[in-house]
Amino acid sequence: MTTEEVKKETPKKKKESGKQVVIPLLQHIGITCKPLVKVKDEVLIGQKIGENSDGLCAPVHSSIAGHVVAIEERLHPLCGKISSIVIESDETNRAIEYNPHNNPSKEDIINAVQEAGIVDLTGYPLYDMLTTYNRIDTVLINLTFPGDVNSNCAPENIPKIIEGMKLLMKGSGALDGAFIIHKYNQSLSSVIKSKLHDENIEIFTVKDNYSPTMANLLAYEITGIPVPNTQTPLDAGVILSSASGALAVTRAVNEGIPHIEANVTVSGAVRNPGTRRVNIGTSFKEVIQSSGGYSGEPGKIIMNGSLNGTAQPNDEVPVIKSTTEIIVQSTDEVLCESPGPCIHCARCVDVCPVNILPGRIASFSDMGMYDECFKMHVSSCIECGQCFYVCPSNRHLVQLIKFAKVELVKLLTIPDEEATPIPGCQTCENPCLLGEPFISGGIA
Amino acid sequence: MKLTVSHPAHIREGVTINKIMWSKIAILLVLSLISAVVFGPKALAVVLISVLAAVLTEAGIQKLTKQELTIKDGDAVLIGLIMALLLPPTVDLWIPVVGAFFAVALVKHAFGGLGSTLFNPAIAAWVFMNMSWGALTGSESIPYLSGYTDLFIEFGSGRLAEVSSMVLIIGGLYLIYKKYIDWRIPTLYLISTIVMALLIGEELSYVITGMLFLGIFILAPDPTTSPITKKGRFIYGILCGILTVVYGYLTYDYVVAVLFTVFFANAVAPFIEKNTFPKPVNEVSA
Numbered sequence: 001m002t003t004e005e006v007k008k009e010t011p012k013k014k015k016e017s018g019k020q021v022v023i024p025l026l027q028h029i030g031i032t033c034k035p036l037v038k039v040k041d042e043v044l045i046g047q048k049i050g051e052n053s054d055g056l057c058a059p060v061h062s063s064i065a066g067h068v069v070a071i072e073e074r075l076h077p078l079c080g081k082i083s084s085i086v087i088e089s090d091e092t093n094r095a096i097e098y099n100p101h102n103n104p105s106k107e108d109i110i111n112a113v114q115e116a117g118i119v120d121l122t123g124y125p126l127y128d129m130l131t132t133y134n135r136i137d138t139v140l141i142n143l144t145f146p147g148d149v150n151s152n153c154a155p156e157n158i159p160k161i162i163e164g165m166k167l168l169m170k171g172s173g174a175l176d177g178a179f180i181i182h183k184y185n186q187s188l189s190s191v192i193k194s195k196l197h198d199e200n201i202e203i204f205t206v207k208d209n210y211s212p213t214m215a216n217l218l219a220y221e222i223t224g225i226p227v228p229n230t231q232t233p234l235d236a237g238v239i240l241s242s243a244s245g246a247l248a249v250t251r252a253v254n255e256g257i258p259h260i261e262a263n264v265t266v267s268g269a270v271r272n273p274g275t276r277r278v279n280i281g282t283s284f285k286e287v288i289q290s291s292g293g294y295s296g297e298p299g300k301i302i303m304n305g306s307l308n309g310t311a312q313p314n315d316e317v318p319v320i321k322s323t324t325e326i327i328v329q330s331t332d333e334v335l336c337e338s339p340g341p342c343i344h345c346a347r348c349v350d351v352c353p354v355n356i357l358p359g360r361i362a363s364f365s366d367m368g369m370y371d372e373c374f375k376m377h378v379s380s381c382i383e384c385g386q387c388f389y390v391c392p393s394n395r396h397l398v399q400l401i402k403f404a405k406v407e408l409v410k411l412l413t414i415p416d417e418e419a420t421p422i423p424g425c426q427t428c429e430n431p432c433l434l435g436e437p438f439i440s441g442g443i444a
Numbered sequence: 445m446k447l448t449v450s451h452p453a454h455i456r457e458g459v460t461i462n463k464i465m466w467s468k469i470a471i472l473l474v475l476s477l478i479s480a481v482v483f484g485p486k487a488l489a490v491v492l493i494s495v496l497a498a499v500l501t502e503a504g505i506q507k508l509t510k511q512e513l514t515i516k517d518g519d520a521v522l523i524g525l526i527m528a529l530l531l532p533p534t535v536d537l538w539i540p541v542v543g544a545f546f547a548v549a550l551v552k553h554a555f556g557g558l559g560s561t562l563f564n565p566a567i568a569a570w571v572f573m574n575m576s577w578g579a580l581t582g583s584e585s586i587p588y589l590s591g592y593t594d595l596f597i598e599f600g601s602g603r604l605a606e607v608s609s610m611v612l613i614i615g616g617l618y619l620i621y622k623k624y625i626d627w628r629i630p631t632l633y634l635i636s637t638i639v640m641a642l643l644i645g646e647e648l649s650y651v652i653t654g655m656l657f658l659g660i661f662i663l664a665p666d667p668t669t670s671p672i673t674k675k676g677r678f679i680y681g682i683l684c685g686i687l688t689v690v691y692g693y694l695t696y697d698y699v700v701a702v703l704f705t706v707f708f709a710n711a712v713a714p715f716i717e718k719n720t721f722p723k724p725v726n727e728v729s730a
Contacts, residue, residue: 228726300448306455334448341559345667355722380724385453392459399451
């Protein structure tokens, strides 16, 4: 898979075509990639442009053919500014020669997944799950996250998802596999049932929607093994992936194509909402324009779900590997009520999936009593956003809880140069507020 | 283009304090109208004066202490309304004025306003009035359930709230359906009352009164004064049922029993809550 293998074509350059992609060098949990290309280098589709062998890292690949314009810090949808490779298209579709596997062995699968730089929706590099020291019994594919299901579970993708599941089972040595589907999503479950011809793969129905940050809870629900926030589902012997991850695995192993595309559903205040296949690195603006543009004045752009997605500072941010959903809210949909007093109605307690008292913790956090928050198990919170969703008094529960966590980290950190840095984004020393899937939830 | 950046979540369910309060008020207003049919226009006068006094007290306190006026959230109206419904129609009209002032000024605002009260203001004010002017606030008759029609309209009732159990039952089920109140306290309260009454061999026709349903659907599940933990609400509901039957069995008055029950249960609610803190599903082992 080197560039020399590719036959040279005459590039048809057009000066005015300024189609650019911005590929962040950090699209996963782990360390930032080092760029493998320099400014003005020519790159092809699928060419590896960033890698770091020093630690947990998923390599990044160019999603278009063209030349590198700049390597600089650009806005990232989750982590503020991250050094990124900016590539300008030359309007050709020259790609590297892909290296598909027809009858892959376990090592082939792991190598292909690692080389393709596949990142799951949680932001976790998928190859690291396959090469874990834990004994893996089961591969689960979570089909309950609405954004993922809307984007990736079109009927023509179902055979590929099942194929991805089989590859993941082979790659990890797991004997069982299961699709997890919401109990009201009967159509999806019947489609999968009709395509599924394997005794080892089952279909589980669950009552709730599980977003990627709720991976530990889902593993607990299926296996019965409690997974604390300091661990991952791997510790319960479970690989938990998503439809997007399974699709990428199938493409990487069977076709040899690295993770350079994502299915993105655009919804909300746009003219033609729907699902589109976009290259990694395309700006949100372009994706929204291909969906017919904004209808009305946009007030908020959210990536990956209204409940626990991340609001974007502007629409120049690029699509990254874990993007499945772009939601545009018009200005009058944006919430801007001021919070009232807590009336202790306990609606937040009733919806909390981890069984803590969000309203009480938020009140303590509001008063600056972070030690009390710690006693009330603030660290168990997975920031799913459901307490904020049901609060009748408009209290900013999630924000207050996150604030308490940050203050606790400051209080509990030993002032020592040798203290272990927070994994993930390394652009600043502060605990990350923007990139919650990268730092909190089931992963941190 | 200006974009808002905020923490998640970015949408809301749409249940607000105003909706919760005003739907309760709507149910109780229907009840007041029926009581006006049964008792005559004097009942409406009691309700109006009580509500007016509560609202004016709240407005006065918030003006004096330079707080934002919160009449619109309906809490003061609800306090005045509940308090009026606990009184007999024969009451002197100055009593609800004093009661409303006591409820809003001393029980609600002295403790920190909406959401910070230890006791339900209306109940605490009723206890105060009952202690101070027992003869003036006592009822002349105690209802007895002699047939199914008494569930719809009760002519033998002594207090405004007892006139129609059906309005309270339908309204309460609506509140539960809309998730404006929690289902645990009403269900457990009802079950434990009936079980307890059967256990000590009391006739259910004395136990089941309009006031019991007011207690079950409006007074006991009052969000501020009931425990917030799930287990705590179970215990609270059971405790309410036991207290009601015990008090009623000893004093032969199941109407007053409900009111004192909620008062006592409010007092122990923080204790129940403190001892039923839940264990997180994914507790981080230290």
